Amino acid sequence: MKGFVSSRLHPLLALLLLLALIIGAACLAYFLVALACIAFFGVRSTQEFEALLRNPQLSAHGWSALMLMQGLLLLIGFGGAALALASAQGVPWSEYFAPRRPVSGWWLVLAALVIVVSLPAMSGLIAWNADAQFPTFMHKFEVWAREKETQAQDLTRYLTQFTSTGRLLVALLVVAVVPAISEELVFRGVVQKQLTRWFGSYHAGVWLSAILFSAIHTQFFGFVPRLVLGAVLGYLFAWSGNILVPMAAHFAQNAVQILLLYAQQRGALGASYDPDSTEALPWPWMLLSAVLTLGLLRLAYQQFRVPVVPVVSHTLTGAGLVVEGQAPPVGHTLTGHGVEPAPGSPTT
Incomplete structure (x- = not known):
């Protein structure tokens, strides 16, 4: 397969090309969402479409429209852009995103298990980051960040109102499956790979892409936990050489959160469980979780890493x-x- 862009393009230029593709693909996705709202939700003008997205709770179709927009923006805007970049450089998708293939199903289970086991330990980081205080000279930024955090929480709370099993299944698809595919294609499959080429170190690629992964969510009072999550996903990709491994871990992260919310809304977790709480779990649980997570990461490193062949x-x-x-x-x-x-x- 021959592309119109060199596969040896400088990493900075490749990242700029990716950004341009994301913007173009996002515009296409937004246009498709508008067409779908006209066809299925009775939207008759641009003003009605904007009002639907701005105040979805006022419309009977608000939840569906937002889910559709979230799904298509990620699937086309992110995933489509990453795949388009590989094609533009003339590299087959399987070779670009999974040079080490196939992978054992056990690897996918292990990657998901790392994330699930780490959740109690991550609660400590979540609690610490949620209470972070910025210096006085950053007061305006802190106010803006708090507003963005509140908006994100309100949107999440609205989208996770599971009034039926159908809504749960849609949420698993849009909030768990699609981000696991699209975000991993972009941040691990392209960004991490290009940053690793640029700086000549896969550690630099992992951490810099994790910073971008966390920053793009614009939730700065959850920045550190998401940064750590991005780093874990990055190392899983660097060690395994196959994008399916971090995808499995990313899916587990989002799916567990959704299933816990669904169980709480059905009263299965008791009245004391608060899904919006940022409090840390008891320290023995966090300590046990941290130890087990490090042990599983060590196991993953031993299982995934590509053997180094001595140079003869x-x-x-x-x-x-x-x-x-x-x-x-x-x-x-x-x-x-x-x-x-x-x-x-x-x-x-």
Whole structure:
């Protein structure tokens, strides 16, 4: 497959191209959402469409319209842009996002388990970050960040009102499946890969992409927990070499939260459970969670990492292929498959 952009494009230019593709794809997704609202939700003008998205709780179709917009913006705007970049560079999707394939199903389970086990430990980070205080000179930023946090919480609370099993299934698709695919294609599949190329270190690629992953959500009182989550997802991708591994972990993160909310709304978790609480769990639970998470990450590193093949010195001489100073046996020849017995030699 031949692309119209070099696969050796400088990482900065590749990231700028990705940004341009995201903007274009997001515009397309927004247009498709508008068409769907006209066709299915009785929207008759631009003003009605904007009012529907601005105050969805005032419309009978508000929840459906918002879910549709969330899903298409992520699927087309993010996922589509990442795939388009790979195609533009002439690299097959499987090679670009999963150079190490196939992967064992056990790897996907292990990646999901890392995230689930880490949730109690993450509650400590969530509590600490939620109570963060900014310096006096950043007061205006803090006020703005608090407003964005409140808006995000209100939107999440509205979208997670599961009045039926159908709504739960839609939420699992839009809030768990689609972000796991689209965000991982962008942040781990493209951004992390390009930053790793740029700085020559996969650690730099993991942490810088995790910072961008957290910042783009514009929830600064949840910035640190999401940063840590992004780093875990980044290392899972760096170690495994397959985008399906962080996708499985990302899906587990979102799906568990949705299922807990659904269980709470059905009264299965008791009246004391508050899904909006930012309080930390008891420290023994957090400590146990942290220890188990680190142990699972260590196991993941051992299971996923690509073995390093020692570099062996090879020199082609008149005597044949010299391997670390040793010439091959007489009657052997160098072929596309390595050193093999020459046709008609005594060893054949």
